[in-house]
């Protein structure tokens with residue numbers, strides 16, 4: 001075991017602060033990575049503040065972060081795909097059983113024995129796993145991904161959650177040319193959804209509560225922008241969407257979006273607000289519409305997404321911050337004031 005620097009929260013009401021945590025020494029199948037950038041996902045904030053207590057209560061201290069890119073510093077003797085000096089990435093998963101039907105199909109995100117990157121039982125050290133707001137991490141090779149060499153690293157880190165979480169449902173529900181696709185909420189996930197929907201050839205409409213984001217939405221690839229609090233603008237799109245991806249982090253009225261689906265259309269939730277959302281049965285049954293959800297993605301699809309981004313030169317639009325600004329960044333996330341993902345430059349942790 002060795003010590004490494006990190007930022008952790010001591011309770012649901014404490015700010016994140018500098019600390020030191022223990023990592024395992026790399027075993028024969030492990031890759032040790034020096035973390036260069038880690039994105040800030042709204043899920044980090046939900047979990048640091050124990051907002052998902054009913055579903056996955058937070059264990060403290062909590063070291064969040066699951067959008068990790070870095071450089072390999074050490075590999076175990078059985079590791080074949082990485083060597084020291086290589087770039088590497090880690091997302092929301094760090095382990096699974098590898099033997100169940102979901103794992104065999106490459107759907108590790110559905111494995112009943114998965115291990116999430118933070119706030120999950122650590123099978124090696126006991127206690128809970130610690131995430132990417134730290135100097136280094138040790139991960140079994142199967143969960144380490146390749147970063148295309150042409151991508152900016154600060155902007156590539158958030159692909160590991162915001163990227164795969166929006167890419168996966170769009171592939172699953174066949175977002176292609178000729179489809180009309182909506183994206184609700186232009187935050188970290190939402191802005192990636194716009195880039196992917198556009199790259200996949202769909203007619204893309206952004207729904208935002210922030211009129212000031214309109215020009216950005218068009219620049220990111222939207223064909224049209226609707227201010228979702230304007231009922232007239234919403235009504236114009238009634239019954240017209242094949243697919244809508246909802247990436248909103250807080251309570252909101254999803255019935256207003258279900259009304260915009262055409263027959264057999266699908267509203268997919270990727271946003272995970274603290275409180276349950278209410279659904280009108282009528283919106284679904286008239287039009288045989290579906291309401292669905294989608295969590296992150298498996299390893300093969302995450303690599304596919306990274307390679308897609310390499311090929312199309314897609315990264316997240318980031319505001320790079322030092323770790324010392326993380327608490328301020330959380331407050332700005334709550335005000336929907338980020339363009340469009342915070343990416344922490346982990347070199348800033350060295351001075352702590």
Ligand SMILES: NC(=O)c1ccc[n+]([C@@H]2O[C@H](COP(=O)([O-])OP(=O)(O)OC[C@H]3O[C@@H](n4cnc5c(N)ncnc54)[C@H](OP(=O)(O)O)[C@@H]3O)[C@@H](O)[C@H]2O)c1
Pocket residue numbers: 040041042043044046161162165184185186187188189190207208209210213247248249250251252269270271272273294295296333334336337338340
């Ligand atoms: N399914 C998964 O596997 C998965 C993975 C990662 C994250 N998530 C969840 O997805 C959600 C979004 O994450 P994120 O990192 O993209 O968050 P984010 O950057 O904070 O973006 C959320 C966006 O939602 C909109 N919004 C916020 N409050 C709203 C309100 N009260 N009413 C309507 N719209 C509101 C805002 O967009 P506008 O300003 O455009 O309105 C905001 O920018 C979070 O709940 C997160 O936990 C789920």
Ligand SMILES: [Zn+2]
Pocket residue numbers: 041042043044066161162
């Ligand atoms: Zn995330």
Ligand SMILES: [Zn+2]
Pocket residue numbers: 096097098099100101102103104108111112113
């Ligand atoms: Zn499994």
